[in-house]
Amino acid sequence: MxxxxxxxxxxxxxxxxxxxxxxxxxxxxxxxxxxxxxxxxxxxxxxxxxxxxxxxxxxxxxxxxxxxxxxxxxxxxxxxxxxxxxxxxxxxxxxxxxxxxxxxxxxxxxxxxxxxxxxxxxxxxxxxxxxxxxxxxxxxxxxxxxxEDFSMMLTTPNLRVIHLTTHIGLIDAINSITPERTYTVVKLAHDTLKNAGFENPRVAVCGINPHAGENGLFGYGEEEEKLEPGIKKAQDEGINVTGPLPADTLFFRAGRGDFDIVVACYHDQGHAPIKVMGIEDGVNITVGxxxxxxxxxxxxxxxxxxxxxxxxxxxxxxxxxxxxxxxxxxx
Missing domain, CATH: 3.40.718.10 (Isopropylmalate Dehydrogenase)
Known part of the structure; x- marks a missing residue:
């Protein structure tokens, strides 16, 4: 219909x-x-x-x-x-x-x-x-x-991105990310695509730091503290989510079809790839x-x-x- x-x-x-x-x-x-x-x-x-x-x-x-x-x-x-x-x-x-x-x-x-x-x-x-x-x-x-719990999703014909944070400064964005927020947005991404007819939505989460922290080489353990517990909770509920993954290659992988949606940690991490891949076809979506x-x-x-x-x-x-x-x- x-x-x-x-x-x-x-x-x-x-x-x-x-x-x-x-x-x-x-x-x-x-x-x-x-x-x-x-x-x-x-x-x-x-x-x-x-x-x-x-x-x-x-x-x-x-x-x-x-x-x-x-x-x-x-x-x-x-x-x-x-x-x-x-x-x-x-x-x-x-x-x-x-x-x-x-x-x-x-x-x-x-x-x-x-x-x-x-x-x-x-x-x-x-x-x-x-x-x-x-x-x-x-x-x-x-x-x-x-x-109360909603998020911004951006799409182009070949990429979907949903955000943990949007219109706040980078330091404030990182400080505001929590395991609970990570879980909430991962679930929003999954539920939105599931309701739209995706049988088993493939969700991928960006790392906060370069190379997703590379086992503590970059940053101060933000991935382990802020992202991984939320991802694990979603996985335990049967959600097909992967991450945290290095953002510098994740968007390429999503664009070629490896994932159905990417969870970005902050504004520019998600907006920049969308606008590079299709600024004239970009759409702003409210989900949740x-x-x-x-x-x-x-x-x-x-x-x-x-x-x-x-x-x-x-x-x-x-x-x-x-x-x-x-x-x-x-x-």
Whole structure:
């Protein structure tokens, strides 16, 4: 059965409406999923001629009323925006609407009316002006799903990476790694791929130090203290996990197919290989959300400077939708 992918419009004053309409102009997507936009049908109708599309916008309130036919864009229509919302400007109504689009998608995901969520970008300033004081999508998703243990996953066509730590300094990142965190992220990686249909996901964990410490030659025993107990716990539960392994060769091995996913210890250890191997096809994914909800995202912002001008490319949106299809829980 084709998964239903809920695509949230994000900030409608940005490029979200354009890249959604452009992406849904590819018939191939309709052969692998049922795309369902959460947003404002009026905005989609405005951008259809801007991007030169011939699509028809189908405003609905429930997924069961969708057509899921190429040439028709089904939209869960939340009538929250003025018809003349200006492109490229920070707007409180657009910020509030971006929150509401996502909240509705989360509600439907919890009810298993959709299989996964793919988000167009929102604007943090507009979000705050709209009364929602969150740093971004991830924190909204965590709050509305009552989730504490989650992680960032990045993917390209040939590599998947999940992180123990992300946006903190290197010293703080190493200090914050614990056996418990290692176990949690390994299990998140395993469970995410298992739910997506991988029979026996192959997980590999990077070492913290060069050569994964090389038996104490480098570092101060961080691998033995922070990584190995968590890995051992996962192995004892039957998870197919290997490591810690030297990061300088692990990503090559994963790229050629030896492993299904790599656990990176800190931001640049995981981000750099992803961006080298496919920055234009990179997708940001939130995993570990309660209920098995998967969220994928484009790897760019709202681009207010080019919004409404038919300049924005849809490649990242297509990649994000494809990742949402690949990782969509089966139910």
């Amino acid at each position: 084709k998964p239903i992918i809920g695509i949230t419009m994000g900030d409608a004053a940005g490029i979200g409406p354009e890249i959604i309409v452009k992406a849904l102009g590819y018939k191939e997507l309709y052969e692998t999923c049922k795309p369902l936009v959460f947003g404002d049908a009026k905005m989609l109708e405005r951008v259809v001629p801007i991007v030169g599309s011939s699509a028809t916008i189908h405003a609905i309130q429930d997924p069961k009323d969708a057509k899921y036919e190429f040439g028709t864009i089904d939209c869960i229509h939340l009538d929250l925006l003025p018809a003349d919302l200006p492109f490229g400007e920070v707007n409180a109504k657009a910020g509030d609407a971006a929150f509401q689009f996502l909240a509705k998608a989360i509600e439907f995901a919890k009810e298993k009316k959709i299989n996964s969520i793919c988000t167009a970008p929102l604007n943090k300033e507009a979000l705050h002006l709209g009364g929602h004081m969150y740093p971004g999508h991830t924190e909204i998703l965590a709050k509305l799903t009552d989730t 959300l309660k209920g098995g909800i998967i969220r994928t995202s484009v790897d760019h912002g709202t681009a207010f400077d080019i919004a409404g001008k038919n300049i924005a490319g849809e490649k990242s949106m297509i990649a994000a939708i494809n990742s949402a299809i690949e990782l969509a829980p089966k139910f």
